[in-house]
Amino acid sequence: MDYSTEVRRRFAAAVPNWVDHSDGVVVVAEAEDRTLGLWVRCHMRVVDSTIASVAFEVFGCPDSIAASSLIAERLSGRSIKTLDQIDVRRVAVELSIPTEKLGKLLRMEDAVLACKALVDAD
Amino acid sequence: MDYAATTPVDPRVIEAMVQCLGPDAVFANAASTHGLGLVAKGLIEQARSDIAARVGAHADEIVFTSGATESNNLALKGTFGEELPHNSRLLTTRIEHKSVLDSAEQVARRGVAVEYLVTDACGRVDLDALASTLQAKATALVSVMHVNNEIGTWQEIEAIAALCRAHGALLHVDAAQSVGKLPVLLEDWGVDFCSLTAHKICGPKGIGALYVRRGRRLAAQLHGGGHEHGLRAGTLATHQIVGMGASYALAEPASEMPEIERLSQRLWAGLAAIEGVARNGSAATSIPNIVNVRFPGVDGESLRLALADLAVSAGSACNSADVEPSYVLKSLGLSDVAAAGSLRFSIGRFTTESEIDRAVERATEEVSRLRSLAPNAPNWCLS
Numbered sequence: 001m002d003y004s005t006e007v008r009r010r011f012a013a014a015v016p017n018w019v020d021h022s023d024g025v026v027v028v029a030e031a032e033d034r035t036l037g038l039w040v041r042c043h044m045r046v047v048d049s050t051i052a053s054v055a056f057e058v059f060g061c062p063d064s065i066a067a068s069s070l071i072a073e074r075l076s077g078r079s080i081k082t083l084d085q086i087d088v089r090r091v092a093v094e095l096s097i098p099t100e101k102l103g104k105l106l107r108m109e110d111a112v113l114a115c116k117a118l119v120d121a122d
Numbered sequence: 123m124d125y126a127a128t129t130p131v132d133p134r135v136i137e138a139m140v141q142c143l144g145p146d147a148v149f150a151n152a153a154s155t156h157g158l159g160l161v162a163k164g165l166i167e168q169a170r171s172d173i174a175a176r177v178g179a180h181a182d183e184i185v186f187t188s189g190a191t192e193s194n195n196l197a198l199k200g201t202f203g204e205e206l207p208h209n210s211r212l213l214t215t216r217i218e219h220k221s222v223l224d225s226a227e228q229v230a231r232r233g234v235a236v237e238y239l240v241t242d243a244c245g246r247v248d249l250d251a252l253a254s255t256l257q258a259k260a261t262a263l264v265s266v267m268h269v270n271n272e273i274g275t276w277q278e279i280e281a282i283a284a285l286c287r288a289h290g291a292l293l294h295v296d297a298a299q300s301v302g303k304l305p306v307l308l309e310d311w312g313v314d315f316c317s318l319t320a321h322k323i324c325g326p327k328g329i330g331a332l333y334v335r336r337g338r339r340l341a342a343q344l345h346g347g348g349h350e351h352g353l354r355a356g357t358l359a360t361h362q363i364v365g366m367g368a369s370y371a372l373a374e375p376a377s378e379m380p381e382i383e384r385l386s387q388r389l390w391a392g393l394a395a396i397e398g399v400a401r402n403g404s405a406a407t408s409i410p411n412i413v414n415v416r417f418p419g420v421d422g423e424s425l426r427l428a429l430a431d432l433a434v435s436a437g438s439a440c441n442s443a444d445v446e447p448s449y450v451l452k453s454l455g456l457s458d459v460a461a462a463g464s465l466r467f468s469i470g471r472f473t474t475e476s477e478i479d480r481a482v483e484r485a486t487e488e489v490s491r492l493r494s495l496a497p498n499a500p501n502w503c504l505s
Contacts, residue, residue: 001423001427003427008427011424011427011428012428014491014495015491015494015495016494016495016497032500034502037421037458037459037462039496039499039500039502039503041496041498057495057496057497057498057499058495058496059419059421059495059496059499059503060421060424061421061423061424062423062424062427065424065495
């Protein structure tokens, strides 16, 4: 497999970086696709309707690990109310992730939206 | 850490090859009848003798090819030539090299019945099952590799050959991974055809041979000159053949393998200290230079990128560019995740103790890091 420079950089730098529980609400949701070999758990801390921080646990390929790091960065600071979707195609383009791996990024989106649903229900 | 894929050329082999390169060297066509051609022919015949001696064969039973892949093609397709034999059945296993499996598919399209022998969890052929199959079905050819290229498991070739002989079947053996690591005694064992290569034992790439036992016949697959008893047309590559001969003369298992076994044990002892790690295959039935290890809880693709600096392989180098898990490991019963999360470490003549220690250190670091990215991963990720 060939990986973009940015995927390689993010993959090499990936270390556990969980959200703190200092204030606000922390929700956790999972998604997986065994046929794609991906499992992801999203941890999201929301303070006053704003996403304060996001972290992913990822069992998956380097592209998935790199994408989770970029998605976490992009979500931080956004309003939870406007979070209807993540543009994972844009993430894929930005990281030069091949289209055949888009399904894995969609599972990450599932986990994020499941977190939003938990916040909405709270 | 990828000697099963290929090896560096030994400086002594390079020295032998250089005498055949350059304007003042032995570059003449060995088929030419002038003096320089005869000198080249002499070097080729010396190499043929050295190769034959290493595998327990006669020099006139060695047919030069471009490598084991071509040899495997020639043995399988050549057995089932233009007219299929009455017993047009081929028995092989699902853990053979792709060049055997794909050739088997090719002859199957021409009407040859291809069946796959049962192997156990370590990849060993079930001899009772082989005997039963040979008893029940007339078979023209059995094709089994001596040593598996992904897990290092060796087969009991002498016993397999005896069964084939007793039932009138010919035996082809792919010995690409075994020469230099195990004794190879083709005539004594009763093998009919055997594929050989140079680049797995510190010889050059692009040269190999097929052992064809005296009296056995094959249909040529390349035509145009009648070289190599009419079995393989094309000008002989003198420098490559001389390199192969030198590499075979140097590849003495008794002198080389004790140190490789010591390093292999050091490698496995280090890797086994990582929690949950298991060996694919068995040390008892594998050659020591191949150690195939699965790392539960780590995605295989991520592990390969994380350890790219070690030059380890997911399995066969022919398949490593593919993200699909190893068909060999899946044939042994591993799940997709377990097969994908496995790595082949293979060592050889120039591997050092410090390289072994570095490999253990890096594998330990990266497995720990990748597992820490998914500490709550469900069981299917840990299988």
